[in-house]
Amino acid sequence: MSSGRHRHPSPAGRTTRSVFRSPLGVTAIVVALIAVAAIAVPVALNSLGCGDVRYLRVSATQSIAPVLREAATEFNADRPGYGGACVYAQVDEIAPHRIMTALSGGQPGDSTIAPHVWVPESSAWVELARVSAGGTHGIGTDPPSLASSPVVLAAPERTDGMPAPDDTSWTTVLPGARDPERPLVMVDPNRGADGMTVMHAVRRHLGTGDDADTAMTDFVRDVQMDSAFGEIDLGTFHTGSAASGQRVDPVIVVPEQAVVSYNLDRAESAPPLDAHYPAEGTVSLDYPYVTTTDDTALWSAAADLYEVLGDEAYRSRLRELGFRDPDGSASPGLADRPGLIPQEPATHDDLTGDALLASVTDWNRLSMPSRTLVLADVSANMADDLDGANGPTRMEAALQAALLGLSLFPDETDMGLWLMSDGYGEEGREESADMHQLGTSDGDGDTTRRQELTTVAEGVEVRGGGSRLYDNILAAYNEVQDGYHEDKINSVILLTAGQDEGSSDISHAELVAALQDRFDPQRPVSMFIIAFGSQAEEAELRQVAAATSGSAFVTDDPDEIGDIFLSSISRRLCVPNCDN
Numbered sequence: 001m002s003s004g005r006h007r008h009p010s011p012a013g014r015t016t017r018s019v020f021r022s023p024l025g026v027t028a029i030v031v032a033l034i035a036v037a038a039i040a041v042p043v044a045l046n047s048l049g050c051g052d053v054r055y056l057r058v059s060a061t062q063s064i065a066p067v068l069r070e071a072a073t074e075f076n077a078d079r080p081g082y083g084g085a086c087v088y089a090q091v092d093e094i095a096p097h098r099i100m101t102a103l104s105g106g107q108p109g110d111s112t113i114a115p116h117v118w119v120p121e122s123s124a125w126v127e128l129a130r131v132s133a134g135g136t137h138g139i140g141t142d143p144p145s146l147a148s149s150p151v152v153l154a155a156p157e158r159t160d161g162m163p164a165p166d167d168t169s170w171t172t173v174l175p176g177a178r179d180p181e182r183p184l185v186m187v188d189p190n191r192g193a194d195g196m197t198v199m200h201a202v203r204r205h206l207g208t209g210d211d212a213d214t215a216m217t218d219f220v221r222d223v224q225m226d227s228a229f230g231e232i233d234l235g236t237f238h239t240g241s242a243a244s245g246q247r248v249d250p251v252i253v254v255p256e257q258a259v260v261s262y263n264l265d266r267a268e269s270a271p272p273l274d275a276h277y278p279a280e281g282t283v284s285l286d287y288p289y290v291t292t293t294d295d296t297a298l299w300s301a302a303a304d305l306y307e308v309l310g311d312e313a314y315r316s317r318l319r320e321l322g323f324r325d326p327d328g329s330a331s332p333g334l335a336d337r338p339g340l341i342p343q344e345p346a347t348h349d350d351l352t353g354d355a356l357l358a359s360v361t362d363w364n365r366l367s368m369p370s371r372t373l374v375l376a377d378v379s380a381n382m383a384d385d386l387d388g389a390n391g392p393t394r395m396e397a398a399l400q401a402a403l404l405g406l407s408l409f410p411d412e413t414d415m416g417l418w419l420m421s422d423g424y425g426e427e428g429r430e431e432s433a434d435m436h437q438l439g440t441s442d443g444d445g446d447t448t449r450r451q452e453l454t455t456v457a458e459g460v461e462v463r464g465g466g467s468r469l470y471d472n473i474l475a476a477y478n479e480v481q482d483g484y485h486e487d488k489i490n491s492v493i494l495l496t497a498g499q500d501e502g503s504s505d506i507s508h509a510e511l512v513a514a515l516q517d518r519f520d521p522q523r524p525v526s527m528f529i530i531a532f533g534s535q536a537e538e539a540e541l542r543q544v545a546a547a548t549s550g551s552a553f554v555t556d557d558p559d560e561i562g563d564i565f566l567s568s569i570s571r572r573l574c575v576p577n578c579d580n
Helices: 011-020 023-047 067-077 096-104 124-131 193-207 210-226 254-264 295-307 314-321 353-369 394-408 449-458 471-484 510-520 538-546 557-573
Strands: 051-059 085-092 116-120 149-156 249-256 273-276 370-377 414-420 429-439 487-498 524-534 551-555
Touching: 011 510, 011 551, 051 067, 051 295, 067 085, 067 353, 067 471, 096 116, 096 124, 149 193, 149 254, 193 249, 193 551, 210 249, 210 353, 210 557, 249 314, 249 353, 254 273, 295 394, 314 449, 314 538, 353 557, 370 429, 370 471, 370 557, 394 449, 394 487, 394 557, 414 449, 449 557, 471 487, 471 510, 510 538, 524 538, 524 557, 538 551, 551 557
Parallel strands: 051 085, 051 116, 370 414, 370 487, 487 524, 524 551
Antiparallel strands: 149 249, 149 273, 414 429
């Protein structure tokens, strides 16, 4: 019998191939297949006794989704029927924060992605869904775990400056504990429980109070630009290419499973990674199997799918992918994998309740974009020496502060600049720059908005005359409040000699009363004041700041400006209830 390898194509075969090559032919075939399916599928389902067909929507985090799909295929092959309806499982990978929002009755349209079974990487998401504004109290409080994986710090073997994998501390993530050139990469805490874990660990280490909030601000500023918006693929950072070899390797916070998976699949030229286990304890991700439906048929189908997942074949498959068992133990096969310590690391269950909410809130308040109007004093008092001797002038210190401030704010910041002096006419100010995003340019695109504002700031000089301080504070405050942006931190930053000297139409008492009247805790706009020189009216400035849950600092040391800015930014953590 001929094998068919040398058989000449028949006329019928040639005709068939010509039909496939023809766009009209393809269209005709597709239409025919749809028509056949429309007839055949209902007939086939009826023959199986299905009066109706329903789908069990399963949403799983990316790393565990392959096992869910394999189990769903086996589940579907059994042609499961419930109350006369056939139920088929469909597995999708949708970010847990989107599912949490959907289950909590969030944005319109989110209900279309709400699953009947949800497998996020951590039960922290379940708790967030339950305590959210929508309060999804119908989902279980103690769902079973499919697997576990501790949150670790990943770095190439023998990375300079990194402690031993079994002698690591969470302090390693802080800016001063790493090589300044070595970035820290973590998931945005709004997108991953491993990011929440980092924020909780840093807060627990730093404690509370003004100094702790300033240090937390420094940490968030350091890591914010390198944060990821979903599960981290370590292979994208360690490709083994010549270009990647020229970069300083980052420290990356990931589940241990990600390290195991990377080491298994890495390119030969890419470095092997070690998992570092913080001695203070870490969070073990538990991959809960959460049933979110109260529909009887779908609930029964979800229970049966869970039974399929309990088969030893799928447990083994999870271990192959680098997961630990639900109790935290490592199987013999996992223990043999390079880069990890098989003994169960120190873990804790502290990432719940207020600690969980605080880890997300701290990040959001510190990383949220700003809408800021900078009010710069260019009155005659700014020409005086800062410390009364022969040091820099107040104007030079204010310029240094302005340039430093520009470097601290992210590109999503809306920022404007007003210069105040009664030398500018009746209003006593010049609006040198409107509030626009720092990342966008008003020009031809060759410069950034930050560069434009830097050029403006570098050219600022003392104008002379009185400051019209109180009048301009109120005008600037009204400007920001009138254009309040719900999704940004709204504030006024004042750089000043701190003296009004009767140059304003309103008094200090009238200004404080007006600010107290205008301050809205639901739409807070805060004043952050940096005054230069000992002649500043410190008590009066503190009253102005306190009226808006803001802060006031007086300094004659230019080296303090960086810490002052960080401390001012950290006030975001307490607004609108700051203790002044």
